[in-house]
Amino acid sequence: MDDEPGERRGDRLIARLLSARWLVRAPIGLFRIGLGPLFGQRLLMLEHLGRTSGQRRYVVLECIDRPDPGVVVVASGFGAAAQWYRNIAANGHAFIWIGRLARVPSVPRLLPAEENAERLERYAARHPGAWRRLSGAMKVAQGGTPDIPLVEFTLDLAG
Numbered sequence: 001m002d003d004e005p006g007e008r009r010g011d012r013l014i015a016r017l018l019s020a021r022w023l024v025r026a027p028i029g030l031f032r033i034g035l036g037p038l039f040g041q042r043l044l045m046l047e048h049l050g051r052t053s054g055q056r057r058y059v060v061l062e063c064i065d066r067p068d069p070g071v072v073v074v075a076s077g078f079g080a081a082a083q084w085y086r087n088i089a090a091n092g093h094a095f096i097w098i099g100r101l102a103r104v105p106s107v108p109r110l111l112p113a114e115e116n117a118e119r120l121e122r123y124a125a126r127h128p129g130a131w132r133r134l135s136g137a138m139k140v141a142q143g144g145t146p147d148i149p150l151v152e153f154t155l156d157l158a159g
Contacts, residue, residue: 011136019141027060036097044072044098046153051090059084063098064123070155072098073111073119077138079147088151096153106153116150 030038031045045060061084065073076085088094088108095103111119124131138146 010133011140024060025058028058031060031097031102032058034102036102037100039099041066041099044074044096046074046084046088047095047097047103048084048087049091049093051087057084057087064150065119070157071152072096072106072155073150073152075120075123076149076151077134077141077146079138079142080149085149085151094153096155101155101157105156107156109152109154111150111152116148119150120148 027039027043028045036045042063043060044063045058048057049055050057061074063072064075076082089110092108094106094108096106097103135146138148
């Protein structure tokens with residue numbers, strides 16, 4: 001069997017799984033009851049406010065970079081159209097759960113294109129297999145070359 005068609009099927013499967021709302025929302029309950037440390041430093045939960053409703057919203061994301069203990073960087077695999085990304089861009093309200101830290105206030109910064117590309121390259125170098133699978137899945141999900149914007153959150157560890 002040719003590797004390329006297999007990779008495309010795998011990309012389609014991953015994209016489909018990441019689009020399954022029940023599956024991607026499953027870890028939220030674990031974070032909310034204090035089991036966030038099970039995910040280590042690789043996954044985090046983001047609490048944000050709906051841009052029109054003003055209601056609390058939650059999403060679990062992969063931490064793709066941790067330049068220092070008070071900073072986390074996440075990727076919007078579904079691009080700038082992702083609801084959490086649009087909410088952060090609109091109002092900047094955010095709390096982060098990661099490791100043993102729970103509901104830490106944070107200040108988000110949407111990364112400019114050049115810095116975004118540099119950070120994605122570093123992630124791809126550190127995690128080539130994950131990058132290959134996820135970028136392929138995002139290409140399928142977004143219908144072409146994926147737009148993967150990054151957001152850097154500075155945590156208020158004193159708050």
